[in-house]
Amino acid sequence: MSLSKEAKQALKKERRFNLLVLITQISIIIIFLGLWEILTRVHVLNSFVFSSPSLIFITIKDLFLQGNLFNHILTTFIETLIAFILGIGLGLLIAILLYSFKFLAKVVDPFLTLINSLPKVALGPILIIWIGANVKSIIVMALLINLIVSVITIYNGFLNIDENKKRLLISFGATKRQILTKLIIPASLQTIVSSLKLNISMSLIGVIMGEFLVSKAGLGYLIMYGTQVFNLNLVMSGIFLLLVFSYILYKLISILEKKLIKN
Amino acid sequence: MNNLLEIKNLSKTYHTKKEEIKAIDDLTLEIKQGEFVAIVGSSGCGKSTLLSILAGLEEKTKGEILFNKQDFTIGYMLQNDSLFDWLTILDNALLGLDIKGKKTKENIEYVKNLLKTYDLDNFKEKYPKELSGGMKQRVALIRTLAIHPDVLLLDEPFSALDYQTRLAVSDDVYKIIKKEKKTVIMVTHDLAEAISLADRVVVLSKRPCRIKKIYDIKLTNKSNPIENRKAKEFSTYYEKIWKDLDVFI
Numbered sequence: 294m295s296l297s298k299e300a301k302q303a304l305k306k307e308r309r310f311n312l313l314v315l316i317t318q319i320s321i322i323i324i325f326l327g328l329w330e331i332l333t334r335v336h337v338l339n340s341f342v343f344s345s346p347s348l349i350f351i352t353i354k355d356l357f358l359q360g361n362l363f364n365h366i367l368t369t370f371i372e373t374l375i376a377f378i379l380g381i382g383l384g385l386l387i388a389i390l391l392y393s394f395k396f397l398a399k400v401v402d403p404f405l406t407l408i409n410s411l412p413k414v415a416l417g418p419i420l421i422i423w424i425g426a427n428v429k430s431i432i433v434m435a436l437l438i439n440l441i442v443s444v445i446t447i448y449n450g451f452l453n454i455d456e457n458k459k460r461l462l463i464s465f466g467a468t469k470r471q472i473l474t475k476l477i478i479p480a481s482l483q484t485i486v487s488s489l490k491l492n493i494s495m496s497l498i499g500v501i502m503g504e505f506l507v508s509k510a511g512l513g514y515l516i517m518y519g520t521q522v523f524n525l526n527l528v529m530s531g532i533f534l535l536l537v538f539s540y541i542l543y544k545l546i547s548i549l550e551k552k553l554i555k556n
Numbered sequence: 557m558n559n560l561l562e563i564k565n566l567s568k569t570y571h572t573k574k575e576e577i578k579a580i581d582d583l584t585l586e587i588k589q590g591e592f593v594a595i596v597g598s599s600g601c602g603k604s605t606l607l608s609i610l611a612g613l614e615e616k617t618k619g620e621i622l623f624n625k626q627d628f629t630i631g632y633m634l635q636n637d638s639l640f641d642w643l644t645i646l647d648n649a650l651l652g653l654d655i656k657g658k659k660t661k662e663n664i665e666y667v668k669n670l671l672k673t674y675d676l677d678n679f680k681e682k683y684p685k686e687l688s689g690g691m692k693q694r695v696a697l698i699r700t701l702a703i704h705p706d707v708l709l710l711d712e713p714f715s716a717l718d719y720q721t722r723l724a725v726s727d728d729v730y731k732i733i734k735k736e737k738k739t740v741i742m743v744t745h746d747l748a749e750a751i752s753l754a755d756r757v758v759v760l761s762k763r764p765c766r767i768k769k770i771y772d773i774k775l776t777n778k779s780n781p782i783e784n785r786k787a788k789e790f791s792t793y794y795e796k797i798w799k800d801l802d803v804f805i
Binding site: 458461462 | 611612613630632634635636638640642651652654655656703
C-alpha cells in the first residue's frame with residue numbers, strides 16, 4: 294500500500310499526538326506518586342494519616358507474604374461474580390415478564406421508581422438482622438443495588454425496538470413467544486451487554502458496601518478493618534487494590550462486549 | 557367468486573379519550589387476480605390503515621373482507637426494509653417461513669433461487685449493513701415473496717429511499733412482481749409512482765376515506781415504470797388525479 298506524502302504526514306501527526314497524550318498520562322501518575330512519597334518523607338504530610346506509595350507497597354507485600362492477599366481479592370471477586378450473574382439473570386427474567394404482561398408492567402411501574410430512588414444502603418442494617426451477618430447479606434445488598442438498574446435498562450431497551458419490525462413479524466403471524474425470541478431478545482443484545490457494564494460496577498459498589506457492614510474477608514473488609522484499627526496503610530492498600538480490581542473487571546466486560554457484538 | 561379478494565362496506569373508527577375518528581367509511585373494492593392496484597390519497601386519510609386491516613394488524617370496525625380461498629396468504633411489505641441486522645441476508649429472506657414453521661427444503665431452495673435470480677446470490681451470507689438501500693429493498697421483497705403470498709400489500713414501499721434510487725428500485729420491484737405474476741395492492745402518496753406502476757388507481761377522499769374515483773390506467777406502449785412515465789396519457793391521468801385529491805395548502 295502506498296500512501297501519499299500528505300497522508301503519511303497526517304498519520305505521523307496523529308501518532309505523535311497520541312504519544313503525547315500517553316506520555317502526559319504517565320507523567321501525571323509519576324508526579325502524583327513522587328510528590329506523595331517525597332512530601333511524606335520530608336514530613337510535610339503525615340504518613341500516619343496519609344500513608345505513602347512505599348508504605349502501601351510494603352503493606353501489600355506483607356499481605357502477600359502472610360498469604361492473605363489473594364484470599365481477600367478472591368472473596369470480593371466471588372461475591373461480585375455471584376451478585377453480577379444473579380443480577381443479570383433475574384434482571385433479564387423480570388424485564389421479559391414486564392414486557393410480556395403489560396398489566397404487570399403498569400402495576401409495578403411506580404414501585405420500581407420508588408425502590409430505585411431509595412438509597413439501598415439504608416436497608417443494610419435490616420439485611421443483617423433478617424439474613425444474618427454473613428456473605429448472603431453482602432450478595433443481597435449488591436443485588437438490591439444492581440437489579441433494579443438492570444431491569445430498567447433492559448426493559449427500556451425492549452420498549453425501544455423498532456415498531457415496524459414487530460409489525461412485520463405479526464404480519465407473518467408470529468406468536469408472542471416468537472416475537473420475544475426472534476426479535477426482542479436478539480435486538481436488545483446491545484442494551485443487554487451495555488447493562489452488563491453498568492451491572493458490574495453496581496455489583497462492586499454493593500459488595501463493598503456489604504463488606505463494610507458485615508464481613509470477615511474481602512477488599513471492603515480490608516478498608517473497614519484498617520479504619521477501625523487506624524492503620525491507614527491498610528486502608529490505602531485496600532483502595533489501591535480495589536482500583537486495580539475494578540479496572541480489570543471493567544476491561545474483562547469490555548472484551549466480552551466486543552466478542553458478543555460482532556455484527 | 558371471480559375476484560381474488562373483495563372488500564365490502566369496510567369501516568374503521570378510532571377513538572381517543574375525547575373523540576371518535578372515522579378513518580375509513582363504507583369502502584367497497586374488488587381486486588382481480590394478477591392486478592396491480594395503487595391506492596392514492598392525501599396524507600393521513602387512512603390508506604395505510606386499510607392495508608393494516610387487510611394484513612391482520614388491525615381490527616376492522618364494520619364490513620367484510622372476502623378471500624377467494626381458505627388459507628389465503630398475505631404478504632405485507634412495509635415502508636422501510638425492516639431487515640434484522642443480526643441475521644444474514646439468507647436468514648432475513650427466510651424469516652417469514654421460519655415464523656410460519658414452513659422452512660422446508662423446498663421453500664429454502666425457492667428462496668435461494670429468488671436470491672440468485674435477483675442478483676443477491678453473492679450476498680447470501682452477508683449482513684444487511686453491507687448492502688445498498690436498493691438491495692435491501694429487494695431482500696425485503698424476496699422475504700415477502702418467500703411465503704408464497706396470494707396478494708402483496710405494499711405500504712409506501714419506496715418512500716424511505718432517495719429519488720433516484722426510488723425510481724430504480726420501483727422499476728426493479730415492478731419487474732420482479734410481474735415476473736412472479738403477483739397481485740399487488742400498493743398504497744402511495746406519489747401520483748407518478750401510482751400511474752406508472754399500476755393497472756388501476758383508486759383515489760381516496762380525505763378522512764374519513766371513501767373511494768372517490770377509480771381509473772383504469774391505459775398507456776400507449778406500456779412497459780416498465782420509468783418508460784411509462786413518458787407515455788402521452790401520463791400527464792392527463794396525473795392532472796385528473798391531482799384534481800381529485802383536492803389539495804389545499
